Structure formats: C-alpha cells, structure tokens
Amino acid sequence: MANTSSITHNYKQVWIPLSRYNTIARIMSCKFIFRRRRQLCCFVIAMLLVYFTLALFMGEQKSHITVKKRHHHRHHRKVPRILGNVNGTVKGAVNGTKSHKGGKIKPPIRRKKPNIMESVLNNGTIDVLKVFKSIHQNWTFNATAAEEFRLLTENGCNTSETFLVTKRTVKINDTLPYEAEKDRQWNVTSNVLNRIPRESPYKWTSFKKCSIVGSSGILLGSKCGKQIDSSDFVVRFNFAKIRNFEEDVGSKTSLMTCNPSVFEKNYYGLAENMTEQFRKDVLTEYGNTTIYIPAFCNSLGNQLSFRAQDVLNSTSVRILFPNPLHMISVKSFWKLRGVGGLHLSSGLLLFTTFLSLCQEIHLYGYWPFIEDAYGTPVYYHYFDSPDTVHRLARLQGRYHNMPAELMSMINLHNRGIIRLHYGQC
Structure with missing residues (x-):
C-alpha cells in the first residue's frame, strides 16, 4: 500500500x-x-517592465487622441468668441453658445421682455450692424441720470477717496493685495511712500467735459481731433501715437495710462541704452502730461513702474499709481452688473473712475470688433499696419469681455449718461 x-x-x-x-x-x-529568489526577482522585474511599457503606450495613444480632438475643435468651430465673420457678426462672444448644424443656435432661458441688446447677447450672436443701429443718434445729455449713476459708482467704488495710492490712503507697513494676484500681497515701504503724492491731485477738481480716447482703428477718418481737443480733460491709453493722426484723434493729453508691459515690449525693460529714447518719446509726443501706471496690479510691474518714474523724475511729467483696492472695487461693481472677464479694460476702468471727476464724459475709439457696421475691416489700433487687423480676434478675448462692456456703454449712452462717438464727428 x-x-x-x-x-x-x-x-x-x-x-x-x-x-x-x-x-x-x-x-x-x-x-x-x-x-528561488533570483528567479522570482527576475520574474517580478520582467512583469513590471511589461506593465510600464503598456502604460506608456496607452498614455501616448490617449494624448494623441486628445490633441487630435483639440485640433479638430480649433479648426472646425464656426467662429471664435470675438472674431467677426464676413457678415459682421460675432458668435458666442458673451455666452459662448455653440453653433449647431444648419446654423441654428440653441437659445438659453430668457427673461421676460428683453430689450434689443439683451436679445442679441442671449442668443449668443452679436450682429455688428444691429449693435450700431441700437446706438441712439440724437443724443442729449441727461444731467439727472448722469448724477444718479455717478452717485451709484461713488458708493460702490469710493473713487474720491481710493482712486490713487497716496500718503492719505496708505501708511508704512500696510499690506495690500495685488489686483491681478489674489494670493499675493505687497508691503508699503518707505521707498513706496517717497514715490507717491500726499493726496490725489484731482481730489478738489471737477471737469465739465472729459474725453476718453481709445485706440481702435474705428477712429481713422473720423476727423474728431478738434472736438477731442476742445475737452477740458483728455485721457489716452498705453502711449498711443498722436503724431500724424492729429486730425482724427487730436493732440491734447491730460492723462496717459500705461501698462508696465509696454516698457518691456517697446523699450526692453527700460534698459540703460533705452532710457533716453523713452524720455524723448514721452516729452515729444505728449508734453507735460501725467502718466497713470498700475504698478500694483501684479508683482512683475513694480520694478518697471518705479524704473519709469526714475527715468522721468527730472522732467515735468508726473507719475501716479492707482490703488489696487479701487481697481478691485470697480471690477466687483461691474461684475454685479453682468460684465465679467479676467480683467476690466483700461477704458472701462478709467471711465468709471472719471465719472466722479467729470460732469460729462465722451468716449471715442471704443470698438471691440474687427469690422465696422458695414463690413469694413477695423485695425486693432488706429496706428497699426494693415497686417495687424486680426490681432483683435487673437488677443482681446483672452483678458477682457469687450462685447459685454460695449453693451453696457451703449445702455449708458442711450440713457444720456455718456456719449459714444462712432463715424465722423
């Protein structure tokens, strides 16, 4: 057994x-x-190699498919967010509504009895001609409505007190946020206090008529120069060129805004060999003006802004820095009224600010489309060359909700609060 x-x-x-x-x-x-540990180790290593090889292969296939889908969407969507087509329309500019087959657009839920511009926006389509026709041509100034809106913005933004960084608004060792970087802050040092005025130079000033002059190519051929220069106060943006364009844009400059990135782009960060050219350009083009630089918008703008102030220190040009708390309050004011976007445009920011300083505001060169109402191409800047006509479509939608801003401006224009100027003056 x-x-x-x-x-x-x-x-x-x-x-x-x-x-x-x-x-x-x-x-x-x-x-x-x-x-048998040697055989076992070899077996485990072999299995791990097979596993990681398969994982890497599958990851590459997934990445290729994702890139292919993105490429497909980029080249086959109907119209970008702020790109006008040949008929002068902008699709998905505000709500981002996608076009469907047959050219139909699925409308979102609407409020009762929307006005013409709300209907245009809610449908996800902006017809430039319809926008243009909605601007009342027979404009008259409504002092009562203007005063009511001025009080509304003053209560929401406190412009008269917080417009600029001054010795009255900040003290040494104060900590304030950057406007564009919520997680970062800056400290008020003695160096900052030495660069700012005791109080706002506009605190006790009131202007009867102010002109805020944008840089859109819609100004070309407008012949608005004399009308702009007749204003008591003129605001321009980012060192917009004046020479050879005086007939359309005028020459008077009371306040010039400047994003610190302009110093980096046009003057190589104000390097030693460019400081003299920068000083010459400012004095020749704009004279004894005031320059408004958002030095505390983000952490990268501090040194460039201070450098520009040092270069112009020996001249009659005055440098002012906006208070980031005021910029944040203006952004919140408009966000509550349906105007979002990563940042407000300089035009909307300065317009809101000068409501507290001016009785009557006229706005020129504020047109966020690459075509006018009749399909004629519009340059991004009136001083641009023809090959930059489509820069608006590439750049504008990245930071600002320009169509929504324009709708707000049209509403205020039609109520007689501000005056929008398009076409010839």
Missing part, C-alpha cells in the same frame, strides 16, 4: 500521496522561496 498522509479540507478528509504533500509543503515554505 502506498505511503499516504491525510489533511482536512472543507471539513472533509482528503488523502494525498505523501510525496505530493511534501512538494506542497516545500512550495509553501520560505526556504524554497529563498532558494
């Missing part, structure tokens, strides 16, 4: 040959595994 041994499995007795039992015991023993 064969030599056997019994084990209990699932409450039943099973007879297994002793030789087989010894084999199972050896397999289950650490001694056997230890003796």
